[in-house]
Amino acid sequence: MTILSHEQASVVNEELRRAGIAEYMPSAVHEVEGFVSRQERRFPSEDPVLFSRGLVLTYLSAAEFALLPAFAEPTQAVIPPAAPLSVGEDHARLAILKSDCPISFPVHPKEQGALPWDVMVFGGDVSKTAILLPDWQRMTEGPAVLYDLVGRLEGMHRESESTLARDVVESGAIRVQGLLWRVKLTVAGPPSFGTGIRDALDEALDTLGLRRPSGPNPF
Numbered sequence: 001m002t003i004l005s006h007e008q009a010s011v012v013n014e015e016l017r018r019a020g021i022a023e024y025m026p027s028a029v030h031e032v033e034g035f036v037s038r039q040e041r042r043f044p045s046e047d048p049v050l051f052s053r054g055l056v057l058t059y060l061s062a063a064e065f066a067l068l069p070a071f072a073e074p075t076q077a078v079i080p081p082a083a084p085l086s087v088g089e090d091h092a093r094l095a096i097l098k099s100d101c102p103i104s105f106p107v108h109p110k111e112q113g114a115l116p117w118d119v120m121v122f123g124g125d126v127s128k129t130a131i132l133l134p135d136w137q138r139m140t141e142g143p144a145v146l147y148d149l150v151g152r153l154e155g156m157h158r159e160s161e162s163t164l165a166r167d168v169v170e171s172g173a174i175r176v177q178g179l180l181w182r183v184k185l186t187v188a189g190p191p192s193f194g195t196g197i198r199d200a201l202d203e204a205l206d207t208l209g210l211r212r213p214s215g216p217n218p219f
Contacts, residue, residue, distance in 0.1 A: 013029060013059050016084075021085065027088060036054060058092070062092045070173040071173060120177070125153070139189060176210065
């Protein structure tokens with residue numbers, strides 16, 4: 001996993017904006033940063049790495065919760081790469097309260113690698129992963145294993161009798177989830193994922209086909 005300073009961790013929202021993946025509303029930033037600051041004061045003896053890691057995981061979980069419209073109405077939702085996710089205060093609060101990040105209570109040792117429920121905010125994805133990748137330790141082999149999992153998750157949805165499931169695949173929502181999971185694993189996964197946030201984002205954008213099309217050159 002990549003060890004980040006608080007300053008490095010706090011720019012993850014700017015990196016996601018740069019990549020065209022998520023725009024964090026000021027209220028969301030205030031909610032996440034304020035909560036982490038309060039936890040740092042509450043547990044002053046904890047390793048600062050714990051809070052830097054938790055800050056990144058919370059921002060990323062908030063972005064995944066912002067995908068909810070893409071699951072509810074996949075044919076109507078506009079998501080990356082067409083437009084960034086709009087991450088608001090409610091998504092930030094959901095991430096703080098309902099995602100498995102190590103800042104609500106600092107119980108995760110910094111040496112402990114992320115498990116599926118640390119990476120994915122929806123229980124259904126954890127359950128599907130248990131079927132498609134029963135040996136989670138294979139993640140130590142590197143990002144190719146994650147990208148294969150994303151493709152198999154899309155395949156599972158594509159083969160469903162549910163039109164909704166097939167529409168979710170076509171919307172690209174699962175690939176956006178895969179990108180968020182990739183960055184989470186950069187800070188909380190095995191060393192083979194430790195490329196740094198920007199490099200992980202760029203890798204995922206290209207591998208998952210989520211890079212924004214370049215506009216016309218005005219010159």
